[in-house]
Amino acid sequence: MAIRYASPFKGRGAGSNPDNRFEQHSRERIDDGWDSLAATGTAPRTSLAVDTSRSVISYNQSPDVPFDRSINPYRGCEHGCVYCFARPTHAWLGLSPGLDFETRLYHKPDAPELLRRELGRRGYTAAPIALGINTDAYQPVERRLGLTRRILEVLAETRHPLTIVTKSALVERDLDILAPLAADNLCRVAISLTTLDSNLSRRLEPRAAAPHRRLETVSRLSEAGVPVSLLVAPLIPVLTDVELESLLEAAHAAGARDAGYVLLRLPHEVKGLFADWLQMHEPLKAEHVLNRVRDCCGGRDYDATFGRRMRGTGIFADLLAQRFKQAYRRLGFPGTPPLECSLFRPPREDTPQLGLFD
Structure with missing residues (x-):
């Protein structure tokens, strides 16, 4: 059921819960003049269910990303970033990419055990595993479940290279694991930052760490010897x-060694959710924002073509690329070295039998 609310819920990014694209029917509630919609607009609570997937490593062949495998401990993300490109994946669960995505979460409690099994398969070859790409591995529920930490423990045990992308300061909790891995060039972390404006950030990504707190995380990771990127x-x-x-300058001053950017992506239901958000929060800029997005996507809301979907095309996209290149060069980011893959050792079997060479 497509329900749009007159005002946003505190701590939630989406202002509606539209039907997913696989539904055969759609319904919409309308105001009958008696404030009936306002009466039913109660703030949704977060629920957590078990994801029964039988594997934990996802492989891809995309030329747009610098990794071919990733792990996502959670489905859905309570950070509530209204622009999140992963929102449409909730449609595969029969749920809405809107409020459902940030309130109806799934976790993989046996992910560490599944990971051990997959890393131990004959013929497995190590390559960097990207942790938390579709949804943030350090979203609020991780503080209670510790699922990401248990996955890191398996990767540390097997000396497997890994990368992390997060908007959360919770990653600092695992410095006792990440710092020793970084000393052997086995990990690096990217902190995702959208804006330095805390008021805008609170509306765009309501449950992610504040911008200044993310910059503190860059500093603390860097001071601990973990290579950090913006x-x-x-x-x-x-x-x-x-x-x-300004974003590049702030991250460089905090200790970031590298930087990159991704242009706003509006696949499937995200375009409608983001358009609704603009009308609710930035109505005077709404059409200007969407027109510029279309300028970068060949006149469409989104261009999914490999090689274009991350940076866009056209005059405005080219200008952004030039600005980034010049600022990156002026600041002198040193970059990060390739991760070490030769140290990988398969996990030991859970058996009382002693190893021959232990």
Whole structure:
């Protein structure tokens, strides 16, 4: 059922719960003049269910990302970033990419055990595993479940290289694991930052760490010897692109060794959710933002073509690329070295039998 509320719920990014694209029927509640919609607009609570997937490593062949495998301990994300490109994946569960995505979460309690089994398969070859790509591995529920930490313990035991992308300061909790891995060039972390404006951030990504707190995380990881990168994601035309240079400068000053950006992506239901958000929070800029997005996508809301979907095309997209390149060069980011893959050792079997060479 497609329900749009007159005002946003505190701590939630989406202002509606639209039907997913696989539904055969759609319904919409309308105001009958008696404030009936306002009476039913109670704030949704977060629920947690078990994801019964039989594997934990996902493989991809995308030329747009620097990894071919990833692990997502959670489905859905309570950070509530309204622009999240992963929202449409909730449609595969028969749920809405709107409020359902940030309130009806799934976790894989046996992910560490599944990971041990997959890493132990004959013929497995190590390559960097990206942790928390579709949804943040350090979202609020991780503080209670510790699922990401248990996965890190398996990767540390097997000396497996890994990368992390997060908007959460909770990653600092695992410095006791990450710092020793970094000393052997086995891990690096990217902190995703959209804006330095805390008021805008609170509305765009309501349950993610505040911008200044993410910069503190960059500093603390860097001081601990963990290579940190800044990921400006997404870069939103008109709304946040003016901050591009400031974001790079702030991250560089905090100790980031590298930086990158991803242009706003509006696949499937995300375009409607983001358009609704603009009308609710930035109505005077709404059409300007969407028109600039279309300028970067060949006149469409989204261009999913490999090689174009992350950066866009056209004059405005080219200008963003030039601005990033010049700021990156001026600041002198040193970059991060390739991760070490030769140290991998398969997990030991859970058996009382002693190893021959232990």
